[in-house]
Amino acid sequence: AQKITQTQPGMFVQEKEAVTLDCTYDTSDPSYGLFWYKQPSSGEMIFLIYQGSYDQQNATEGRYSLNFQKARKSANLVISASQLGDSAMYFCAGNNLFFGTGTRLTVIP
Amino acid sequence: DTAVSQTPKYLVTQMGNDKSIKCEQNLGHDTMYWYKQDSKKFLKIMFSYNNKELIINETVPNRFSPKSPDKAHLNLHINSLELGDSAVYFCASSLTLAGTGNEKLFFGSGTQLSVL
Numbered sequence: 001a002q003k004i005t006q007t008q009p010g011m012f013v014q015e016k017e018a019v020t021l022d023c024t025y026d027t028s029d030p031s032y033g034l035f036w037y038k039q040p041s042s043g044e045m046i047f048l049i050y051q052g053s054y055d056q057q058n059a060t061e062g063r064y065s066l067n068f069q070k071a072r073k074s075a076n077l078v079i080s081a082s083q084l085g086d087s088a089m090y091f092c093a094g095n096n097l098f099f100g101t102g103t104r105l106t107v108i109p
Numbered sequence: 110d111t112a113v114s115q116t117p118k119y120l121v122t123q124m125g126n127d128k129s130i131k132c133e134q135n136l137g138h139d140t141m142y143w144y145k146q147d148s149k150k151f152l153k154i155m156f157s158y159n160n161k162e163l164i165i166n167e168t169v170p171n172r173f174s175p176k177s178p179d180k181a182h183l184n185l186h187i188n189s190l191e192l193g194d195s196a197v198y199f200c201a202s203s204l205t206l207a208g209t210g211n212e213k214l215f216f217g218s219g220t221q222l223s224v225l
Contacts, residue, residue, distance in 0.1 A: 033211050035213060035214075037214075037216075039150075043197065043218065043219050044216060044218050044219070045199060045201075045214070045216035045219075046216075047213040047214060047215075050211045050213060052211055089150055091152060093152075096203065096212070096213070096214050097154050097165070098154075099144075099151070099152040099153070101149070101150070101151055102150050102151075102152075
């Protein structure tokens with residue numbers, strides 16, 4: 001089994017600035033995948049980015065990138081050039097089976 | 110076309126009743142899931158079906174019974190509803206079974222269940 005920890009219940013960021021949302025994981029599996037999902041206030045869950053344990057490079061998807069540090073067992077989400085529409089809950093998930101408690105991001109104009 | 114659709118969106122019912130939530134995906138995925146999100150936004154997997162076969166059955170009361178008539182449908186039936194069952198229930202699907210690769214989840218819009 002995996003355990004996913006998100007230690008930031010809430011984060012604030014100024015519009016157009018970058019923000020890092022933390023995620024650490026604990027697993028004994030040699031192969032695993034880490035996912036980030038966004039949940040706006042409307043409630044739907046939206047896939048953002050994926051990082052595989054064997055991937056050599058950090059994943060990037062548009063303004064989203066993953067700062068993957070295997071030795072530290074962390075997979076932090078970096079959002080660059082924050083927009084007002086980025087205000088939402090963000091969840092880190094291990095193998096899509098174990099979710100963290102989420103971080104509520106608020107983008108300030 | 111909605112990829113993963115679940116109905117109803119809202120469900121308000123009395124304690125002790127039996128209710129069902131339906132889910133359908135038109136993505137041709139092999140795997141479907143039910144997740145429960147509580148009032149603190151914690152998301153927990155309940156069940157997973159792969160090609161109509163139950164793969165994951167987390168510690169969930171027997172009152173919850175999933176049914177998959179075909180791989181495009183996964184319904185959730187709940188017997189004898191309790192106050193603690195109030196939550197948002199999400200259906201999701203992925204091309205292959207979670208944990209086997211980089212298959213992202215496609216979520217339904219959620220069903221807000223309120224037990225009075």
